[in-house]
Every structure is written in C-alpha cells, then in structure tokens.
Amino acid sequence: MTRPLILAAPIFLTLGLVAICSLDAAERQPAAAPTAETMGRWIRELDNEEYDVRQKANEGLIAAGKAAIPALAESAxxxxxxxxxxxISILARLSEAEDLPTEEAAIAALKKVAGSSDRSAASRAADALAWHxxxxxxxxxxxxxxxxxxxxxxxxRIHTVRxxxxxxxxxxxxxLSExxxxxxxxxxxxxxxDAGLAHLKSMTTLNRLFFGYSKIRGPGLAHLKSLKNMNYLSLKGLDLQDDAFEHLTGPSKLMYLYLDEATFDETTLGHLGKLSGLRYLYLNRTKVTDVGIEQLKGVTSLMRLDLMETPVTGTGFxxxxxxxxxxxxxxxxxxVTxxxxxxxxxxxxxxxxxxxETDVTDAGLTHLAGLKNMRTVDLSGTNVTGTGFATWKEMPNLASVVLRSTALNDEGLEAMAGLTGLQNPNLENTPITGTGFAGWTKMAKVRQLTLRSTKINDAGLEAMAGLTQLQNVNLENAPLTGSGFAQWTKMDGLTYLTLRSTKLNDAGLEAISRFTALQNLNLDNTQVTDAGLQHVAKLPTLRYLYLSNTDITDAGLAHLQKAKSLRHVRVADTQVTxxxxxxxxxxxxQCNAQK
Incomplete structure (x- = not known):
C-alpha cells in the first residue's frame, strides 16, 4: 500500500524556521552580494534582543545564499x-535551495559542523543533516x-518504486539514486x-526487479552484475536479442528468473549456467522446445522448471x-507425448x-515407473484411465495423485492398489463407480479422498469399507443413497464427510450415525427428512452440520436439541422457521443456527 512519509522535523528546525519560513520572497529577490562586513554584522545580530533586528539578519543571510555559508559555518x-x-537553522534552510551549488555548499558546511568538537553545534548540525x-x-x-x-x-521506509x-x-x-x-x-x-539500466548498477540494495513487457532487449542486463543482493528477476514478455543471456552474468544470488511469454533464441539458454544460484526458472507460454531444454544441462543449481503451454514433447529431458x-x-x-x-x-x-491437460495416456505412464522419489503427480484433464499405474510398483514416496477430470475407471482404480504411499488422491469428476476400491486393502496411508462428481454408488461405498484410516471424504454430487455406509464399521477416524447434492436418504443417515469421530457433515441438497435427524443427533462429536435446500422443518430441528457438541447449523432454503x-x-x- 502506498503511504506518505510522515516524519517530524527536529524541534530546533521547527522553531528556527518559524522565523525564516516567511522569507521565500526575500530569497527570490535578486540582490548585490553583501560585503563580509555586512554579513559579519548580521551574524552578530542573530542574538539581538530586538525581534525586528534578528528577523532582518535572518532575511539578509538567507538572501545572501551561498556567499553567507562560510560565515554561518564559522559562527555555528x-x-x-x-x-x-x-x-544552523539558516544552513538547513539553504540546504533546501533550488540551485544545486547552494544546496551542496550548505550540506558540506553542516557536515563540517557535525564533525566539530563543539557538542551542542555538532548535535544540531547532525539533526539538520538527518532532516535534509x-x-x-x-x-x-x-x-x-x-x-x-x-x-x-x-x-x-521506502520499499518499492513503480x-x-x-x-x-x-x-x-x-x-532513483536519491x-x-x-x-x-x-x-x-x-x-x-537498456540504456536506462545503467543507472541501476550503484543501487546495491535492489533484490527484486520486474522488467516485464518493457522496451528492454538485453544489453542493459550487463549493468546488473554489481547487484549482489538481487535474487528475483522478471523478464516476462520481453523481445530479447540473441545475446541477451550473455549479458546476464554476475548476480550470484539470483534464484528466480521469469521468462514467461518472452521471445529469445532458445539455443542461448545455456548461458544461464553461469548463474550459480539459479533455482527457479519459468518459461511458461514461450516457444521453447526440447532443443531449448537440452541447453539447460549446465544449470546445475536448478530446482524447479515451469514449461506451461510450450511445444515441449519431453524427449529433451x-x-x-x-x-x-x-x-x-x-x-x-x-x-507432451x-x-x-x-x-x-x-x-x-x-x-x-x-x-x-496434456496428451499423455496410460502408455506414457509406464515410462515413469522407475521414478522412486516421486511424491506428487498431476494428470488432471488427461485421457489416462489409470491402468498404466500397474507398472508403478516401486514408488513408496508417492503421496498425491491428481486425476481430476480424467478417464479414470474402476479398472484403473484396481491398478492403483500398488501405490501404497498415497495419502490424498484427487479423483474428482471421473467415471469411477468405486468398486475398484476393493483392491485397496494395503493403502494404509490414505487419509483424504476427493470423489466429487464421480459415479460412486452404494456398491462403491461398500468396496471402500477397508479404507479404515480415512479422515476426510468428499462425495458431493455422487449417485449414492448412503446404504453402503452400513459396511463402514471401522471408520473410527472419519471427521469430515461431504454428501452435498447426493441421493442420501434417512436410511443412509442411520448408517452414518455410527461414525463416532465425525465433526463436519454436509447434507445440503439431499433427500433427508425430519425423521433422519434423530440419527444425526446421536453423533457425539458433531460440530458443523449443513442442511440447506432439504425438506427439514422445525420438527426435525427439534431432534438436534440433544446434540450437545453442535456448534453450527445451516438451514437455508428449508421450511425451518x-x-x-x-x-x-x-x-x-452454544450453537449458531442460521438460515
């Protein structure tokens, strides 16, 4: 947020300038240079008992400008x-003069006084310099x-200039040097x-530079060599010359380099190897191909590489x-192919x-089977069915797989049974019915399942009964009634359950009433009725309950009077009064009930 710099001037300056702030007109009036004798008299009159005499002395010395500075410095x-x-007050005033010679002379005089042995004068001069x-x-x-x-x-404190x-x-x-x-x-x-970048080479405190979509072409980057603290550089959208990266050498602390949407000769990317601290390289929406990828083999410090929407096939890796x-x-x-x-x-x-959102299929997955250090894979929006996971038998660290909006089917679910390190797979918006979960008997680390907008039915719920370590399950918009929950007899750790927009009915609620650890239950837009809430009231740890857009009435809400742990109930678009x-x-x- 942009804020004005609000700082008070030292008291001695404030008081001193009361006497001279009205002298702008006198400063602007051209006058013959006073003699040394005249200036000496004005100096002596600065402590005259008469206000008018002191005021005229102030006016005269200010009007004298640079010529009065030696005498003022000596008298200080x-x-x-x-x-x-x-x-010192007058010297401070002259340090704000519009002409540079007078300003510089006044500052030099104040520095001389600040370094003197006279403590009182030195202290006041130092304050004046700080204010200047x-x-x-x-x-x-x-x-x-x-x-x-x-x-x-x-x-x-000044932090950013735009x-x-x-x-x-x-x-x-x-x-900017000021x-x-x-x-x-x-x-x-x-x-x-590029010519403007020459002014930056002395600004050694700079550590984040954003040059995106400007007229910079590359040669000016040579001026950044002296910026030893620079760790972030954005060259987004620039039309860079072929030798641009040759000039980008020297900033040893540069960690982040953004080249998104920039145009450059990809065969010159090898020059980035001279940036010994480069960790994160962003090449999103560029024309980099596998040829360019190969040039990066010398960037030995690289930790992250982003190539979104590029013509890379993958062979260059x-x-x-x-x-x-x-x-x-x-x-x-x-x-990618x-x-x-x-x-x-x-x-x-x-x-x-x-x-x-690439063209990778199950056939491509087989080529990744040897990556034993893999922890996260995102395949959302692809045509993967999941059968390719059958070859991933040695990936003990794989904790997260995102298969949202893919062609994942129940056969693919069965093939995933060997991914025993999985903790929170996202299977949202896939055609699985859930029967493939029957083979997940060794998936002891799965804590969270995102199954929103799938085809999970009650048979699928029954197949999931062996996943007893589940804590959070999202089944929103799945075609289930809830009868399959009757097989979930050992879900002692289940705390979050989302069943919004399903076909859940009162019989399903009876099965859910056995989940003794449940804290958050979303039943929005389901087929539950007042009778079903008597089962909900039995949940000993339930804190948050969502019943919007259901047929619940005041009679059903009355059952919840027995739910001692309940803290929040939402009943929008119901018949509750x-x-x-x-x-x-x-x-x-203690319960916050709202429509």
Missing amino acids: GGESLEVTFRA KIWTQQRTVEKIKQLGGRVEFNSQ LGGDWQGGDDLAI LPGFQTLYLEQSPVS AALKDLSSLTYISLQRAT DEGMKGLGRMARLSSLILG DEGIAELKKAQP
Missing part, C-alpha cells in the same frame, strides 16, 4: 548558543509522482530501455538426467511432475 561553533541555533535526508527523499518522491511513477512505503506505462522520465533513472535502501523496482510496461537438484517440473498444457515420457523417466530425482431456530438455541446456547 561560537560562544553564543542563540547564534549557533539560528546559524528525509526532505530530499520527500522531494524525490514527489518528482517521481509528477513523472508518472509511484513510491510505496513499508513502516515509513515506473510503469505512465512514466515520463524516459531512460533517466538517476533520480532513494537509498529500496529493494523492489517495477519497470513493467514502461518506456525504459534426457539431457537433464544429471541435474540432481531438479525435482519439480510443470508441463501443464504442453505438447507418451514417447516424450521416456526422457522424463530418466530424471531419477524428480519428486513433483505436473502433466495436466425463526421460532424453530430459537428453540434450538434455547436448548443449545
């Missing part, structure tokens, strides 16, 4: 505290704003070109088999692989 260390006070630094930053912030930029603060499409300062970024300490610079969509740190690859909506899976199959260290809710709250004051 004198015996009169009043003269010291006013001399703040004033300079405020002036620069305003200039940047006038030029179409924006400065953002964090706890009154020079976007409205920037009118062109390549002259020298003004804002020491800021860490983040945005030049996205700005007219700044064979060249990266020795990159021991590369554990995460995303190929979402890339042109089953043949390309052979290349990925050689990356023994791989632990996370995203293949969603305000009186019925009031009766429930009367019996269970």
Whole structure:
C-alpha cells in the first residue's frame, strides 16, 4: 500500500524556521552580494534582543545564499548558543535551495559542523543533516509522482518504486539514486530501455526487479552484475536479442528468473549456467522446445522448471538426467507425448511432475515407473484411465495423485492398489463407480479422498469399507443413497464427510450415525427428512452440520436439541422457521443456527 512519509522535523528546525519560513520572497529577490562586513554584522545580530533586528539578519543571510555559508559555518561553533541555533537553522534552510551549488555548499558546511568538537553545534548540525535526508527523499518522491511513477512505503521506509506505462522520465533513472535502501523496482510496461539500466548498477540494495513487457532487449542486463543482493528477476514478455543471456552474468544470488511469454533464441539458454544460484526458472507460454531444454544441462543449481503451454514433447529431458537438484517440473498444457515420457523417466530425482491437460495416456505412464522419489503427480484433464499405474510398483514416496477430470475407471482404480504411499488422491469428476476400491486393502496411508462428481454408488461405498484410516471424504454430487455406509464399521477416524447434492436418504443417515469421530457433515441438497435427524443427533462429536435446500422443518430441528457438541447449523432454503431456530438455541446456547 502506498503511504506518505510522515516524519517530524527536529524541534530546533521547527522553531528556527518559524522565523525564516516567511522569507521565500526575500530569497527570490535578486540582490548585490553583501560585503563580509555586512554579513559579519548580521551574524552578530542573530542574538539581538530586538525581534525586528534578528528577523532582518535572518532575511539578509538567507538572501545572501551561498556567499553567507562560510560565515554561518564559522559562527555555528561560537560562544553564543542563540547564534549557533539560528546559524544552523539558516544552513538547513539553504540546504533546501533550488540551485544545486547552494544546496551542496550548505550540506558540506553542516557536515563540517557535525564533525566539530563543539557538542551542542555538532548535535544540531547532525539533526539538520538527518532532516535534509528525509526532505530530499520527500522531494524525490514527489518528482517521481509528477513523472508518472509511484513510491510505496513499508513502516515509513521506502520499499518499492513503480515506473510503469505512465512514466515520463524516459531512460533517466538517476533520480532513483536519491532513494537509498529500496529493494523492489517495477519497470513493467514502461518506456525504459537498456540504456536506462545503467543507472541501476550503484543501487546495491535492489533484490527484486520486474522488467516485464518493457522496451528492454538485453544489453542493459550487463549493468546488473554489481547487484549482489538481487535474487528475483522478471523478464516476462520481453523481445530479447540473441545475446541477451550473455549479458546476464554476475548476480550470484539470483534464484528466480521469469521468462514467461518472452521471445529469445532458445539455443542461448545455456548461458544461464553461469548463474550459480539459479533455482527457479519459468518459461511458461514461450516457444521453447526440447532443443531449448537440452541447453539447460549446465544449470546445475536448478530446482524447479515451469514449461506451461510450450511445444515441449519431453524427449529433451534426457539431457537433464544429471541435474540432481531438479525435482519439480510443470508441463501443464504442453505438447507432451507418451514417447516424450521416456526422457522424463530418466530424471531419477524428480519428486513433483505436473502433466495436466496434456496428451499423455496410460502408455506414457509406464515410462515413469522407475521414478522412486516421486511424491506428487498431476494428470488432471488427461485421457489416462489409470491402468498404466500397474507398472508403478516401486514408488513408496508417492503421496498425491491428481486425476481430476480424467478417464479414470474402476479398472484403473484396481491398478492403483500398488501405490501404497498415497495419502490424498484427487479423483474428482471421473467415471469411477468405486468398486475398484476393493483392491485397496494395503493403502494404509490414505487419509483424504476427493470423489466429487464421480459415479460412486452404494456398491462403491461398500468396496471402500477397508479404507479404515480415512479422515476426510468428499462425495458431493455422487449417485449414492448412503446404504453402503452400513459396511463402514471401522471408520473410527472419519471427521469430515461431504454428501452435498447426493441421493442420501434417512436410511443412509442411520448408517452414518455410527461414525463416532465425525465433526463436519454436509447434507445440503439431499433427500433427508425430519425423521433422519434423530440419527444425526446421536453423533457425539458433531460440530458443523449443513442442511440447506432439504425438506427439514422445525420438527426435525427439534431432534438436534440433544446434540450437545453442535456448534453450527445451516438451514437455508428449508421450511425451518425463526421460532424453530430459537428453540434450538434455547436448548443449545452454544450453537449458531442460521438460515
């Protein structure tokens, strides 16, 4: 969030400027340079008992400008505290002059006084310098704003500068040097070109740079060599010259490099190997092919590689088999083929692989069977049926498989029975009926099942009875009545159950009443009636109950007066009245019942 810099000036400056803040007109009036004798008299009159005399002395010294600075500096260390006070106040005022020579001379004088042995004068001069630094930053912030930029603060410290499409300062970024300490610079969509980057080489506190969609082509990246703290660089959407990556050397702490939607010569990606600290590389929506992938074999520090919507087939990954740190690859909506899976199959260290919405089939899965370190695989939106998992017999670490919106069938479920490390498979929106779960007898680690919008029926529920370690099951929009829950006799750890928009009836609720650990039960848009809620009331640990869009009435809600653990009930779009809710709250004051 952008916030103004609000800091108070030192008291001595505030008081001193009361006497001189009305002198702007005097500063602007051209006058002959006063003599040394005249300035000496004005200095002495700074502690005159008469206000008018002191005021005229102030006016004269300010109007004298740079010529008065030596005398003011000398008098600041004198015996009169009043003269010291006013001399430093005037020097502080002159340090804010519009002409640079006067400003620089006043600052030099204040630094000299601040380093003197006179403690009182040195302290006041140091305060004046500190205030001048703040004033300079405020002036620069305003200039940047006038030029179409924006400065953002964090706890009154400058943190981020944004020079976007409205920037009118062109390549002259020298003004940024007046804002020491800021860490983040945005030049996205700005007219700044490579020439402007020359001004950044001395800004060593910068660690996050965003150049996306600007006019930068690449040569200017050479100026970033001195930015030893830079760890994040975005070159999104840039039209980079063929030698762009040759200039990107030196920032040893650079960890994140974003090249999404950029155009460049993929055969030059090998130059990124000079970035010894590069961990995360994003090439989403670029024209990188397997040829470009092969160039990355020298980027030995790489841990994550994103290639969403690229023409990569996967064969190029064979060249990266020795990159021991590369554990995460995303190929979402890339042109990956089953043949390309052979290349990925050689990356023994791989632990996370995203293949969603690609043309990979079960045949391609067989090529990944040797990846023993795999922990997460996303195959959502593919034509995988699951039968290819039969070859994945040595993947003890595989905890998560996302098969949402795939062609997964019950035969495929059976083939997954060897994935004994699975903890939370997502099987949402697949045609499985659930009978394939019968073979999951050794799947002791499965804690969560997402089965929303599947074809799970009561026979499928019966087949799931052996998954006794389940804690969270989502069966929303499945064609079940709940009778199959009668076989779930050992679900002692089941705490979350979502049955929204199913055909669940009162008989199914009777079976559910045996789940003694259940805390959260969603029955929205089901066929349960008032009679069924007597079974719900038996659940000893139930805290959250959702009954919206059902045929429940006040009579059914009355059964819940016995549910001592209940904390929240939602009954929107039912026949429950305000009186019925009031009766429930009367019996269970801790329960928040809402329509």
